[in-house]
Amino acid sequence: MSVTLSLEVNGKPVSLEVAPRTLLVDLLRDSLRLTGTHIGCDTAQCGACTVHLDGRAVKSCNVLAVQTAGAKVTTIEGIGSDAALHPMQAAFRDHHGLQCGYCTPGMVMSALDLVARHPAPSRDEIREALDGNICRCTGYHNIVTAIEAGAKAMKA
Amino acid sequence: MYEFAYHRATSLENAASLLASADDGRVLAGGQTLVAAMKLRLAAPxxxxxxxxxxxxxxVCRDGDTMIIGAMTTHSAVNASDDLKATIPALAELAGGIGDAMVRNQGTIGGSVANNDPAADYPAALLALGATIRTERRTIAADDFFTGMYETALEPGEMIVSIGFPIPKRAAYVKFPNPASRYALVGVFVADGPAGVRVAVTGAGSGVFRATAFESALSGRFAPEALDGLTVDASELSGDMHASAEYRAHLVGVMARRAVGKSTGA
Incomplete structure (x- = not known):
């Protein structure tokens, strides 16, 4: 039994038929082919699936797609392009804020939620904000440096 | 996840009638526990x-000497509320320590309270502050609400509408978080309010409870030292791979002393 779901993804209206049990992350990856959002643990712990729901970071593996009806969803594809990276993405590249890169989309989306509310976060605040994002390469030091630099670049 | 029918309620009355006509209907708030449980097939509404x-x-709004928080208010919104920071800062701070940032953006106070996880933070605040839970049918005192592990006084189909917190003179919450899950291994909420001194403990047993011996001691003298020599009975606490019952009993005393110190600025 499917239902019609209408929402806005990366600024574009989307309307499609989904089964109520479809997770937001599966809608994004399988139906909309937005595969930048990753599934890591699939148990709402690792944060690789982090996207913005009406401007706030959420774990899309733990949200039903139908819960986002009428909402605005932003994924990593919605913040920059290959030709023009978002300043936060550029900071991750410049400061080697990734190793394997699997957790990076979630890290960037969490970072942007933090910077939206705290334009100049301290290193401690950045670490606290990343509580729900796990990097198994354990590259946290450079991730924190990248977010610090990305926040500065966004103000410039 | 098993299949289910999804309904978006347009009003409380609409939600009540949808629940009444469902075989085994459940209320969906933020879904941070329920969706995860459904994925694991631990729940199949x-x-x-x-x-x-x-x-x-x-x-969040103020009604006289009471702060009222709507059931669907997210932990982030409770944490960021200037009204709460000015009246019950311990409650705003508690909300900012639940789960992680993404869970706080989606999870709600009503969902957490209705779920009554034995290691959740909010139940300790409700019990210590002497909160009142308002549903679409009645009001329930926190003392009568938390009835056991994942059990509450809510009847089938009954929904939390809001929770009222009397503004205390002073209060603080201190928890020892499990380093992996961030759930409280032991959390203690101490409040000195209209109903006197109340000490509520979460994480330590099968559900939130009041440490009445601590309350009596603090009623005499509201200072960390008043709790010297006092303990809780480890035989009634939980022991698991994360902490033995004896260690949890010890932590209750430590967290309670820290909470009293914090609430008095000591």
Missing amino acids: SDLVDLRGIPELSG
Whole structure:
């Protein structure tokens, strides 16, 4: 039994038929082919699936797609392009804020939620904000440096 | 996840009638526990009634000497509320320590309270502050609400509308978080308010409870030293791979002393 779901993804209206049990992350990856959002643990712990729901970071593996009806969803594809990276993405590249890169989309989306509310976060605040994002390469030091630099670049 | 029918309620009345006509309907708030449980097939409701579309269920407001928080208010919103920071800062701070940032953006106070996880933070605040839970049918005192592990006084189909917190003279919450899950291994909420001194403990047993011996001691003298030599009975606490019952009993005393110190600025 499917239902019609209408929402806005990366600024574009989307309307499609989904089964109520479809997770937001599966809608994004399988139906909309937005595969930048990753599934890591699939148990709402690792944060690789982090996207913005009406401007706030959420774990899309733990949200039903139908819960986002009428909402605005932003994924990593919605913040920059290959030709023009978002300043936060550029900071991750410049400061080697990734190793394997699997957790990076979630890290960037969490970072942007933090910077939206705290334009100049301290290193401690950045670490606290990343509580729900796990990097198994354990590259946290450079991730924190990248977010610090990305926040500065966004103000410039 | 098993299949289910999804309904977005347009009002409380609409939600009540949707629940009444479902075989095995459940209320969906933020879903941070329920969706995860459904993925694991630990929960398999026939119908989900989503309260997200009822705007009057979200928000924080003041009514005399009581702060009222709508059931669908997210942990982030409670944490960021200037009104709460000015009246019950311990409650705003508690909300900012639940789960992680993404869970706090989606999880709600009503969902957490209705779920009554034995290691959740909010139940300790409700019990210590002498809160009142308002449903679409009645009001329930926190003392009568938390009835056991994942059990509450809510009847089938009954929904939390808001929670009222009397503003205390002073209060503080201190927890020892499990380093992996961030759930409270032991959390203690101490409040000195209209109902006297109350000490509520979460994480340590099968559900939130009051440490009445601590309350009596603090009623005489509200200072960390008043708790010297006092303990809780480890035989009634939980022991697991994370902490033995004896260690939890010890932590209750430590967290309580820290909370009293914090609430008095000591």
